[in-house]
Amino acid sequence: xxxxxxFDLELTMDSGQTPTFTWMKIGSQHYKKIGGGHxxxxxxxxxxxxxxxxEKQSREMLRLDDDxxxxxxxxxxxxxxxxSAVAEYSGLRLTKSDAWETTVCFLVSQNNNIARIKKIVSxxxxxxxxxxxxxxxxxxLTPLKLGYREEYLKKTAELICENGFSLPKxxxxxxxxxxxxxxELPGVGPKVADCILLYGFGKTNAFxxxxxxxxxxxEYYGIKSEKQIQEFAESTWGENAGFAQQLxxxxxxxxx
DNA sequence: CCCCAGGCACAGC
DNA sequence: GCTGTGCATGGG
Numbered sequence: 001x002x003x004x005x006x007f008d009l010e011l012t013m014d015s016g017q018t019p020t021f022t023w024m025k026i027g028s029q030h031y032k033k034i035g036g037g038h039x040x041x042x043x044x045x046x047x048x049x050x051x052x053x054x055e056k057q058s059r060e061m062l063r064l065d066d067d068x069x070x071x072x073x074x075x076x077x078x079x080x081x082x083x084s085a086v087a088e089y090s091g092l093r094l095t096k097s098d099a100w101e102t103t104v105c106f107l108v109s110q111n112n113n114i115a116r117i118k119k120i121v122s123x124x125x126x127x128x129x130x131x132x133x134x135x136x137x138x139x140x141l142t143p144l145k146l147g148y149r150e151e152y153l154k155k156t157a158e159l160i161c162e163n164g165f166s167l168p169k170x171x172x173x174x175x176x177x178x179x180x181x182x183x184e185l186p187g188v189g190p191k192v193a194d195c196i197l198l199y200g201f202g203k204t205n206a207f208x209x210x211x212x213x214x215x216x217x218x219e220y221y222g223i224k225s226e227k228q229i230q231e232f233a234e235s236t237w238g239e240n241a242g243f244a245q246q247l248x249x250x251x252x253x254x255x256x
Numbered sequence: 257c258c259c260c261a262g263g264c265a266c267a268g269c
Numbered sequence: 270g271c272t273g274t275g276c277a278t279g280g281g
Contacts, residue, residue, distance in 0.1 A: 016262060106262075113261040116279065147277025152264085189264045210262035225271090249262075260281085269272085 008091025009042040012062065015250060016114060018097035018199045019061065021105040021121040022130060035125035062093050063202075075240050081220045085247040092250065094243055095199060099167045100160075101130045102200030103185075106192045107152050120144050133157040152187025159185060171201045178203070190226065204242040207233035213245055216252035 009029045013019050023031045029042035039051040040058055050058035059065070072090070076082035104124060109117050123144045124131050131139060136157035141150050159165040170181045175197065182193040194208035209217070209229050217223045223232055233241040 109261090110263040111261060111276080112263090112278080113280075116261080145278060147279095148264090149277080187264065191263060195262075208262075211260090212262065227271095253262090258281105261279095264276090265274105267272105267274085269270105 006090045007042065007046050007048075007093065009040070011089060011091050012093045012095065015092060015246065017095045017246070018102045018105050019095055020114065021108075021118050022097065022101055022125075033129070034122055035127060036129045061095055061097060063096055066094065068093060071240050071243050075237050075244050079236075081216075081251070082244060082247060085251045089247055089250050092246060094204065094246055096202040097199055098130075099171060099196065099200035100133065102196050103156065103167065103188075104130055104136075104153065106195040106199075107156060107185075107187050108146065108149055109195075110149065110187065110189075110192060112149075120146060133160040137161055149187060152185075155186045156188070167200075175203055175205055179206075198242040198245070205234070205239045207237075207241040207245045209245075210249070212249050212252040212256070215256045216248040219252070219256055220248075 009031070010025075013023055013025070013031050019031070022034055023040075024034055026032050026039070027041075030039070031041070032039045037051070038054040038057070040054065041049045043049050048058060048062070048064070072082075072086045076086045105117065105121050108120050108124075112120075121130075124136070124141075126135060134157070136153055141153070144150075146153065156165075160167070165185070170178050173181060178197055178201065179190070179193045182188050182196055183190070188196070191208055191210055194206045197203040197206035198208055207213075207230060209226060214229070217229050217232070221232065223229055233244065237244045
């Protein structure tokens with residue numbers, strides 16, 4: 001496949017993006033889709049080796065058409081924080097997964113830790129992959145101990161199945177309109193919406209702000225309020241804000 | 257017992 | 270509009 005320099009599959013797949021919750025680690029550079037059968041690994045020369053029939057999807061998921069070097073160079077110019085982050089995480093790629101899958105993952109993610117999110121999302125898979133909205137409606141989810149998030153998931157599935165709520169339609173909207181539309185879903189606030197926009201729709205101008213990114217923005221840039229954070233990200237990084245966010249998330253979790 | 261985790265809904269200003 | 274509080278669950 002594509003010869004990509006400085007591509008770290010493990011770093012990418014374990015970086016808290018959607019694949020962290022929907023792929024199983026087989027080896028450090030070898031992953032398998034939960035309930036799906038697709039596999040992906042990185043060879044000796046950093047060449048991507050997707051299993052048969054997954055070639056095209058893997059390109060999309062790992063966003064291989066991004067000029068990552070160029071983007072990282074651009075967003076770190078004159079920015080010491082991102083310079084150090086890029087130096088440390090140069091093998092990190094942004095990912096793009098299925099919108100529904102991403103919605104499920106980040107509905108579950110709220111006020112929760114990554115290990116438990118993984119466990120729960122894994123339990124939300126059937127033989128063919130993650131539960132469809134209909135399967136969510138019909139399943140008994142109580143053994144998964146979702147807590148108050150179970151109702152969010154059920155009601156979201158219901159809106160999609162019975163009330164014509166359409167994720168594909170929302171994906172066609174601009175950032176602001178799409179964000180507002182997603183927030184009509186129960187359990188979807190600004191942060192979860194931004195994760196769906198970035199990791200599920202591929203809108204790279206989205207800037208999800210969780211507790212870690214919030215810490216990063218305060219510590220590195222002296223910015224506190226949600227509104228200021230969004231404005232800063234938009235004016236500083238624009239269409240590449242999502243890339244900056246992923247770097248800041250990793251940096252904050254390590255340092256702060 | 258406490259606090260925290262890739263937050264949100266809701267109430268009260 | 271912004272700010273505080275309760276929330277299921279599990280881990281440290």
